[in-house]
Amino acid sequence: MTTTTEIAEFVQTVEYDALPESVIDQLKRRLLDSVGIGLGAIGEEPVTAVRDTVTREGGDAASLWAAGATASPAGAAMYNTTLTRYLDFMDSFLAPGETPHPSDNIGTIIAIGEAVDATGEELIEATAVAYELQGELAWNAPVRDRGFDHVTHTVITQAAAAAALLDLDHEAIRDAVGIAGTAHNALRVTRTGGINEWKGIAAGNAARNGAYAALLADDGMEGPKNLFEGQKGWQQTISGAFEVDLDPACRRVEDTMAKRYVAETYAQSAVEGVIELADLNDIDHEAVTEIHLETFHGAKLIIGGGEGDRHEVETKAQADHSLPYMLAAALIDRQMHNAQYEPDRIQSSDVQRLLRTVTVEEDPTLTERFENGEMPAVIDIELEDGTGYHVEKDAFRGHPTDPMSWSEIEEKFHPMAANVYEQEHRDQIIETVKTLGSKTTADLTALLA
Structure with a gap:
């Protein structure tokens, strides 16, 4: 049975130097794709509403992309994730019973990474954690048919990735995951019937909640460590029994699809x-x-x-x-x-x-x-x-069986970011992501501020 102990052990096991080169390469592609999609959403009305809300709350620890403003880490996580999710141009896992979007984690990872002055290697490690855990939950613990939205997974992966960047100890990681998974389980009604704009914001809300859960744990807050197996816990009420097989090589990212079209x-x-x-x-x-x-x-x-x-x-x-x-x-x-x-x-x-x-x-x-x-x-x-x-x-360009090349990811990035940054600036972002292992989070966020 999956437990918070298993997730905590996994988070602490993932190391940049042990990740296969192919995994690191795919993670960088996911980062660039997500940033480009996010920049393409600048100025959309629901996105602006989120920006106004998180800036009103205050904070200066993390940048809001292309807004010339800052917010708290949790606030920046919500805004930046809203950017990457709103246009419906993000990546996906194609599990039989669930189709989550692991790129929903990128905004949180960059926000928390900036707040703790993480290295580029640490940013990649946290991204690997999120993609692997999200993939395993999608394949083994689908919740859609039980009435829950896929961001019910995302809040857990957000907390785990944020915990990695905060360098929480084993018990604190369990607390973070326990808080996130107990308190924030979204309903599928978000995507049924007469759909409204919350559909594009729900992942941002999960990002805020996951980041905040990790920040609470970092300050000593205890969470329900028996989240999954406990009486009336996650498996009993939300997912049913399941097992995950978390691989420290984090190869689930290689199962990710990138969208060629702005479409579901x-x-x-x-x-x-x-x-x-x-x-x-x-x-x-x-x-x-x-x-x-x-x-x-x-x-x-x-x-x-x-x-x-x-x-x-x-x-x-x-x-x-x-x-x-x-x-x-x-x-x-x-x-x-x-x-x-x-x-x-x-x-x-x-x-x-x-x-x-x-x-x-x-x-x-x-x-x-x-x-x-x-x-x-x-x-x-x-x-x-x-x-x-x-x-x-049988598939489309961008499917895991026919993945996009670096040049195609860049071709997708440029028009999305063109309304925000000039060509030279966009090229700098691309180069920074490609060489992220030798950079810092600050190098990237300086280009996105």
Whole structure:
């Protein structure tokens, strides 16, 4: 049975010098990708609301990215994580029963790292801890079908990563994880029915809570050390029985996908397939009478109508969790990026008409393929003259079976950060992340302040 002791032992075992080079390389890619996505969210209204809240609370220990302001470590963790999460462009684990976003940990790691003046190696170690623990919880302790949101995992991984950076002793790590996992368990209602903007902020809230739990433990606060196995504890009430196998080499990061499109995780293959069909055949969207998608259980459940009608789309929060909207916009615009979530684009008559032609069907065979490591999608587009187009996808560029190269991560980074920093500044951020093992957290945050 998994215990806080097991997690504490793991946190204390992870060492930079023992991490495989391939793992360190992937962790750096995840860091750069997350920073770029975060910079792309600067100025979004819900993000600004979080910034205003955490700056009003005060604090000067950690920087708010590209805001020219500071906050407490927990406040900066919330704001910076909100940045990395809000656009829905973050990375994901593709576990059968859960799809968390381990990049949700990056904002906290950098905030706590800055507060304690961590080295670049220590920053990478903490990132490795978070990705490994989040992956193991996703694969072995899914909570979605039991009514809890995946940030219920994230608050635990946030606490563990923050504990690593704070250099907490064994018992204090147990306290931090116990506080985080007992006090902060988010409900799945965040992503069901009529979705609102909290969907993009929930991870930031988990970041604040996880960071704060570790800070409390650092100051001597005790937590429920029997979090998982105790009477009415986490396993009894939230997850059911489970075991994790935490590897100090932290290879779970190699199972992470990076998004090619600004779209919900499970939409990536389908969006790529629709764009390929539209480009290859120069499809006139006005002639389309049906877009039919066959997909796997999770996609149908979350973004295909299983947890509420996804044809009623009025806001970004609804659009990026609607397969009908994403497929319609991708076919018309041959792209799925920030521009496709502007209010005028969402409300435009062409995309509103086309999304109502989209049908989504769950195929048990595709579910089995997803559970075996693919992200399958079968797409058929029919035109009013009877012409049909068909494509089948096993995965997409950025899937663990077809990962993005460094150059592709950089190509993704530049347009996201271009509204904030000039080319030379962006290049400095890239170089700092690539050489982070010989840098400090301060070197990175100086470029993000």
